[in-house]
Amino acid sequence: MSTHDLPEATEHRLEELEHGLFTSDLSVNEFLLVKEAGFHPVGLVMGSSIYHTGIQTRKWGQSQELTKLTEAMYNARELAMTRMEEEAAQLGADGVVGVRLDVNYYEWGKDAAEFIAVGTAVKAEDGVSRRNQLGKPFTSDLSGQDFWTLSQTGFAPQGLVMGTCVYHIAHRGIGQTLASTGQNVELPNFTQALYEARELAMTRMQDESTRLGATGIVGVRLEEKSHQWGSHIIEFLALGTAVAATGAPVTLAKPTTIISLDH
Amino acid sequence: MSDPRPVPPDLPALVRAALSTTEDGARGAPTTSDLSIDEELSLHALAWEPVALTTGYAVVAVPAGAWQWGQGEIDVASSAHERAFTQALRRLESDVARTGAHGVVGVSIEREVAPSHIAVAVMGTAVRPRGAGARKGTPFVTDLSARDFARLVASGWEPLGLATGASFVYAPRRSIGTALAQQSQNVELTNFTDALYGARERAVERLQRSAMSYQGAGIVEVKLEEGPLRFASHAVGFAAWGTVVRLAGDQHLPMSPTLVVSLDDETRAFEAQTLE
Numbered sequence: 145m146s147t148h149d150l151p152e153a154t155e156h157r158l159e160e161l162e163h164g165l166f167t168s169d170l171s172v173n174e175f176l177l178v179k180e181a182g183f184h185p186v187g188l189v190m191g192s193s194i195y196h197t198g199i200q201t202r203k204w205g206q207s208q209e210l211t212k213l214t215e216a217m218y219n220a221r222e223l224a225m226t227r228m229e230e231e232a233a234q235l236g237a238d239g240v241v242g243v244r245l246d247v248n249y250y251e252w253g254k255d256a257a258e259f260i261a262v263g264t265a266v267k268a269e270d271g272v273s274r275r276n277q278l279g280k281p282f283t284s285d286l287s288g289q290d291f292w293t294l295s296q297t298g299f300a301p302q303g304l305v306m307g308t309c310v311y312h313i314a315h316r317g318i319g320q321t322l323a324s325t326g327q328n329v330e331l332p333n334f335t336q337a338l339y340e341a342r343e344l345a346m347t348r349m350q351d352e353s354t355r356l357g358a359t360g361i362v363g364v365r366l367e368e369k370s371h372q373w374g375s376h377i378i379e380f381l382a383l384g385t386a387v388a389a390t391g392a393p394v395t396l397a398k399p400t401t402i403i404s405l406d407h
Numbered sequence: 408m409s410d411p412r413p414v415p416p417d418l419p420a421l422v423r424a425a426l427s428t429t430e431d432g433a434r435g436a437p438t439t440s441d442l443s444i445d446e447e448l449s450l451h452a453l454a455w456e457p458v459a460l461t462t463g464y465a466v467v468a469v470p471a472g473a474w475q476w477g478q479g480e481i482d483v484a485s486s487a488h489e490r491a492f493t494q495a496l497r498r499l500e501s502d503v504a505r506t507g508a509h510g511v512v513g514v515s516i517e518r519e520v521a522p523s524h525i526a527v528a529v530m531g532t533a534v535r536p537r538g539a540g541a542r543k544g545t546p547f548v549t550d551l552s553a554r555d556f557a558r559l560v561a562s563g564w565e566p567l568g569l570a571t572g573a574s575f576v577y578a579p580r581r582s583i584g585t586a587l588a589q590q591s592q593n594v595e596l597t598n599f600t601d602a603l604y605g606a607r608e609r610a611v612e613r614l615q616r617s618a619m620s621y622q623g624a625g626i627v628e629v630k631l632e633e634g635p636l637r638f639a640s641h642a643v644g645f646a647a648w649g650t651v652v653r654l655a656g657d658q659h660l661p662m663s664p665t666l667v668v669s670l671d672d673e674t675r676a677f678e679a680q681t682l683e
Contacts, residue, residue, distance in 0.1 A: 154605075157609075157611060167614065167649070172555035176662060185625065190608075194603060199591045250635055398666075403670050
């Protein structure tokens with residue numbers, strides 16, 4: 145199955161949506177705020193990829209990036225995201241809000257994981273295209289609330305950007321362990337490994353946003369997960385929404401300060 | 408000789424008796440509701456009132472052997488799920504109609520997928536505009552909270568009903584040959600992707616079709632529950648449901664929210680005994 149080949153059931157489902165019904169997993173508040181921001185939901189869009197990660201050799205005592213695993217995590221998420229984008233494009237949407245990226249593991253799939261991306265495709269009500277500079281619908285993991293607030297500040301989302309790095313952190317030899325027993329010391333090899341892995345993930349995320357011509361990334365989250373690899377292998381995942389100024393006049397109301405009396 | 412077994416209670420009669428107390432709830436009978444005070448308040452602000460707590464329940468049998476590893480979709484399970492869901496909703500609707508309410512809000516949904524059956528239980532508070540008579544047509548059902556319902560109505564929309572869709576599939580088997588060849592490589596398992604991606608799409612497609620039968624404009628708060636079954640990990644279930652809505656008036660009413668910044672500090676809570 146290539147990325148340009150969505151399952152048959154998808155085609156069916158999207159055709160039905162063209163009759164004017166919309167589906168969305170937005171809450172009522174989010175739905176009303178997306179409307180408030182001048183957009184209308186067009187449909188729930190999703191993408192999925194079940195991916196088998198290969199075998200990577202590593203040295204017990206050496207900190208290093210596990211490029212094969214990094215590549216796998218990247219590829220699989222990219223496949224899921226691209227399929228979701230394609231569904232949105234097929235619906236004629238301008239973008240996707242509230243994107244969730246999940247990883248599922250199944251008992252029967254050894255060394256395999258399902259990567260899924262789900263979000264609500266939206267379309268501008270004034271008919272002016274809000275797609276990003278690549279001509280694709282923008283994606284963003286902003287909630288309806290954040291989406292509205294962002295639009296009030298004169299910025300528009302360009303795309304969900306991510307960077308990932310799977311890193312093997314060296315085990316410490318017996319000599320090293322003994323030498324530091326009973327003392328307050330920094331463990332430079334651990335510090336450095338974690339530092340470098342995070343930097344790599346963040347740099348990759350920034351590169352993606354540069355490609356979209358964005359001027360900034362909001363709501364960045366840095367997640368650290370060991371998935372099913374054991375404690376010395378960690379995936380660092382940086383995720384955020386790339387934004388750019390729209391140039392539209394901004395009338396940002398001064399927020400009212402409140403003190404609630406309910407506690 | 409008389410039968411030594413105790414006489415089973417006459418369940419239908421018991422249910423009828425319980426229901427008759429809420430029949431035409433307004434005139435005299437006390438109201439029951441599981442709404443919080445805040446939620447009642449937001450209903451009152453709309454000039455609506457709670458009438459009675461209403462329920463619906465249905466169990467549909469799944470034929471033996473349905474879960475044994477096969478190929479493609481498990482049709483009997485998908486259709487059993489749909490029947491259980493619709494039956495439970497129909498019963499809830501007739502319960503609501505009996506109380507003279509116009510619809511039911513805050514419906515909680517409990518699903519049970521067991522080896523031999525699929526059961527769905529729904530429960531929520533029936534509501535109506537204050538002092539209104541019976542509604543023409545079937546009452547609406549929504550899993551939105553009373554607060555969300557109030558905000559939706561204030562923006563010019565109305566809920567119509569709950570749409571649902573489900574799909575159960577078997578995970579494809581991987582032959583030993585391909586499994587070995589894939590050992591050391593990064594590769595997408597396309598047949599698996601196809602099976603699960605397709606099943607998720609089918610569940611949502613059924614959701615859409617069920618929404619169209621309500622003649623709605625869209626579905627909000629779609630919930631998608633998925634995962635391998637507890638008792639058969641090679642079978643994966645996908646279920647989706649959400650509230651069908653449409654514009655009640657001519658147009659959507661903007662709400663122009665105000666920005667606020669709360670000056671409250673986080674309150675520190677501690678355990679009274681351990682002081683932690």
